[in-house]
Amino acid sequence: GENVGLHLPTLSVQEGDNSIINCAYSNSASDYFIWYKQESGKGPQFIIDIRSNMDKRQGQRVTVLLNKTVKHLSLQIAATQPGDSAVYFCAENRGRDDKIIFGKGTRLHILP
Amino acid sequence: ETGVTQSPTHLIKTRGQQVTLRCSSQSGHNTVSWYQQALGQGPQFIFQYYREEENGRGNFPPRFSGLQFPNYSSELNVNALELDDSALYLCASSQQLGQGTDTQYFGPGTRLTVL
Numbered sequence: 363g364e365n366v367g368l369h370l371p372t373l374s375v376q377e378g379d380n381s382i383i384n385c386a387y388s389n390s391a392s393d394y395f396i397w398y399k400q401e402s403g404k405g406p407q408f409i410i411d412i413r414s415n416m417d418k419r420q421g422q423r424v425t426v427l428l429n430k431t432v433k434h435l436s437l438q439i440a441a442t443q444p445g446d447s448a449v450y451f452c453a454e455n456r457g458r459d460d461k462i463i464f465g466k467g468t469r470l471h472i473l474p
Numbered sequence: 475e476t477g478v479t480q481s482p483t484h485l486i487k488t489r490g491q492q493v494t495l496r497c498s499s500q501s502g503h504n505t506v507s508w509y510q511q512a513l514g515q516g517p518q519f520i521f522q523y524y525r526e527e528e529n530g531r532g533n534f535p536p537r538f539s540g541l542q543f544p545n546y547s548s549e550l551n552v553n554a555l556e557l558d559d560s561a562l563y564l565c566a567s568s569q570q571l572g573q574g575t576d577t578q579y580f581g582p583g584t585r586l587t588v589l
Contacts, residue, residue: 396577405478405564405580406517451516461507461530462566462578464516 374471381439383468385452390433392454396462397426397437399448406451409437439470447472477501478567478581486587487555495550495584497565505529506548507578508540509564517564523548552586560588 375381387395393414398406412419412426412435419426425438435452449467456463477500487493499506505524509517519532523542537553546567552559562585566578 398580403582405582408577408579411577461519461522461532462517463519467516 371466372469372471374473375442376473377442377444379442381437381442381446381470383437383439383450383452383470385435385437385465385468387433387435387452387454387465389454389456389463390430392456392463394455395426395428395435396453396455397424397435398451398453398464399446400451400467401448409450442470442472444472444474446470478565478579480563480565480581480584482584483582484585484587486589488589489555489557491555492551492553493555493586495552495563495565495586497548497550497567497581499546499548499565499567500579503567503569503579504546505568505576506542506546507566507568508548508550509566509580510534511562511564511583513561520550555588557588560586562586 396411397409399409400406410421410424410426412428417428423440427436439446447470449469451467452465453462479498481496497506507522508520510520511517520534520538521531521540522529523540526542539551542548562583564580564583566580568576568578
């Protein structure tokens, strides 16, 4: 992770709307990407992953998009719910070991 | 819940002391990775253990050391504690090594405060 101090980027979304959280990664050699959700006082929780030979993967209410050309990753959450409030981290694995490099987190606020 | 457990939940130490944190991996997992997460930041990789040997290390000084046991549980030891060591320490377990694509599942963490 990088030093982002105490001020994470924040995304505020109306309950029921779709959320899109974006992430840029730096290493073109990375071949595996993961999104984690971290609620206050808890460890990161696996949401969804995608390998570099894919550009889209869908889960339950979540979709991850990978654009290798511009080294961009996004997480889409459909019909955002209050329980989706958390900090979301994108992470990359650089293939030679299982070390995961976390990106800057985004705090998702759900508006009533 | 992931099945990864960590102890203790919280810990308070003073500068110069030593601390040992413990992690039990998820059933069937043979690899344990440790991360340090300072307040407001993403987790940073400390090191990884596979088959009781260190396999990969991040940018942390030698006073951060670890062990993995035959049952794949693990310990993180930190000597000569400094104030900046105050953080949430996370353990993650995974199934295999070498593929670079094995999902890591995190425990709840140990909150260490150094006074």
